[in-house]
Amino acid sequence: MVAPLIRRVGTLKDVAHFREHLQSLGVTVPCDDHLVHGVESPLRQPLVGSEFRIANRIAVQPMEGWDGTADGNPSESTVRRWQRFGCSGAKLIWGGEAVAVSHDGRANPNQLLIAPHTERGLAQLRTALIEEHCKTTGSDDGLLIGLQLTHSGRYSRPNLGNRGEPRILYRHPILDGRVPLTNGNNLLTDSEISVIIGNFHRAAGVAAKLGFDFVDVKHCHGYLGHEFLSARTRDGSYGGSLEGRTRFLREIVDGIRAIAPTLHIAVRLSAFDTIPFTPDHAQSTPGKPGAGIPQNDAGLVPYRWGFGVNSSNPTAPDLDETIQFLALLEQLGVRLVNITGGSPYYNPHIQRPALYPPSDGYLPPEDPLVGVARQMEITRTLKQRFPNLIFVGSAYSYLQDFLPHVAQAAVREGWTDFVGLGRMVLSYPELLWDASEGKPIQRKLICRTFSDCTTAPRNGLPSGCYPLDHFYKDSETAKRLTTIKQAHVNRDAD
Numbered sequence: 001m002v003a004p005l006i007r008r009v010g011t012l013k014d015v016a017h018f019r020e021h022l023q024s025l026g027v028t029v030p031c032d033d034h035l036v037h038g039v040e041s042p043l044r045q046p047l048v049g050s051e052f053r054i055a056n057r058i059a060v061q062p063m064e065g066w067d068g069t070a071d072g073n074p075s076e077s078t079v080r081r082w083q084r085f086g087c088s089g090a091k092l093i094w095g096g097e098a099v100a101v102s103h104d105g106r107a108n109p110n111q112l113l114i115a116p117h118t119e120r121g122l123a124q125l126r127t128a129l130i131e132e133h134c135k136t137t138g139s140d141d142g143l144l145i146g147l148q149l150t151h152s153g154r155y156s157r158p159n160l161g162n163r164g165e166p167r168i169l170y171r172h173p174i175l176d177g178r179v180p181l182t183n184g185n186n187l188l189t190d191s192e193i194s195v196i197i198g199n200f201h202r203a204a205g206v207a208a209k210l211g212f213d214f215v216d217v218k219h220c221h222g223y224l225g226h227e228f229l230s231a232r233t234r235d236g237s238y239g240g241s242l243e244g245r246t247r248f249l250r251e252i253v254d255g256i257r258a259i260a261p262t263l264h265i266a267v268r269l270s271a272f273d274t275i276p277f278t279p280d281h282a283q284s285t286p287g288k289p290g291a292g293i294p295q296n297d298a299g300l301v302p303y304r305w306g307f308g309v310n311s312s313n314p315t316a317p318d319l320d321e322t323i324q325f326l327a328l329l330e331q332l333g334v335r336l337v338n339i340t341g342g343s344p345y346y347n348p349h350i351q352r353p354a355l356y357p358p359s360d361g362y363l364p365p366e367d368p369l370v371g372v373a374r375q376m377e378i379t380r381t382l383k384q385r386f387p388n389l390i391f392v393g394s395a396y397s398y399l400q401d402f403l404p405h406v407a408q409a410a411v412r413e414g415w416t417d418f419v420g421l422g423r424m425v426l427s428y429p430e431l432l433w434d435a436s437e438g439k440p441i442q443r444k445l446i447c448r449t450f451s452d453c454t455t456a457p458r459n460g461l462p463s464g465c466y467p468l469d470h471f472y473k474d475s476e477t478a479k480r481l482t483t484i485k486q487a488h489v490n491r492d493a494d
């Protein structure tokens, strides 16, 4: 497949041209002509529920930095990232970043861990965030802070950055070939699952003790919680029917309610997915992978190994089970839902639309705006269906200069309750705050989706916005990243 020619968003000179461009792509995204400032701004409207009040509609997505210490404590750069989450002005901090509930479930040897010896470090992150937040907004009134709890399942790499130690729930016809499975202990037993559930309970108790307002029981991006939802071929209590596949969630929620009755529970969900993608090797050149193409599905249709995937056409979403899952959340009293899609490991163009691929990715098979619109449209559909749930939408960063206009319109028209910022927070945390204050937008800080923040950790370095954040300028890690990127080009040329 030949990669489509993609017009750079930064070259579109105003909202009218942006709209024209969207039209030429055949996608619908709400977009306001003018930004409203101050208390009138839709982004500044509080969300008031019976259980909590969140003072504006800006959310910070969980953004991991691969920069914790070997024992799972935050480092100085972790603290700095949380301070920047705070100074964004966002009143909803969705989890900060993925925090493993046990060492074996860490996605990398520098992922944060929630354990007795890390309690002080995790508490410090929260305090540092609040301090900076107060400097931007004047107070911590209406600020809701969660902690994202995870087990990395198939993507666990607890001990060495270059050695996967996958714990899987079922044999996957494609993904099994992409992680180093041994014949022995990769498949989690039901009793091992019970231990993991207990770890989530314990972790939630600690989060409540440290003052976090909620925990996110992560169900996205190919990690363990998400893999449960597609475990149709798994025997035993935690697979098969949707009831079996959601037992993990239900048992975690029950236990948290018993241990920490006042702690809110949230779920970040990959609400849709596709069959894994791979670079089109026929079109690859040194340092430049071909465009992404779906993995050959011969013999795999009906496709049974995805959640939110159309089984007869596995490149298309199907929301039937997603809707049943959200109905279950509502029934369980889990009101905070963060909608994302796919996985950064096997379909990154779905999960984090970007112009430039990460080192293990492929050229975008579609204009990344199509990917943004897909996530927005699915969030809108789900919000319409579940008006009582509180939704955070994802994948806004690729909108770049027009992010504030789209964010304002999306909240105003009810496409989502909160606009969640991921990569943009790494380069320009205050973007939406500045926009809603009427301050000039600092164009040089706008994330242009260079993907260095994904390439760095894929190669064992801490994540961060190497191109735009002055913190990395001339740093040793930035130099190492440049060398690694060059080595990829040389390797491909050999």
Ligand SMILES: Cc1cc2nc3c(=O)[nH]c(=O)nc-3n(C[C@H](O)[C@H](O)[C@H](O)COP(=O)(O)O)c2cc1C
Pocket: 061, 062, 063, 064, 065, 096, 097, 098, 148, 220, 221, 268, 340, 351, 352, 353, 394, 395, 396, 397, 398, 420, 421, 422, 423, 424, 453, 454, 463, 464
């Ligand atoms: C460097 C990096 C780290 C991330 N860490 C997490 C994480 O810890 N938990 C999570 O749910 N999503 C994580 N994500 C995904 C983001 O939260 C977000 O869904 C994605 O980047 C798309 O949103 P955006 O377009 O605003 O970047 C990460 C993304 C990046 C680029």
Ligand code: SF4
Pocket: 423, 424, 426, 427, 446, 447, 448, 449, 450, 451, 452, 453, 454, 464, 465, 466, 467, 468
């Ligand atoms: S490295 Fe910076 S500019 Fe590139 S995608 Fe990440 S946040 Fe955006």
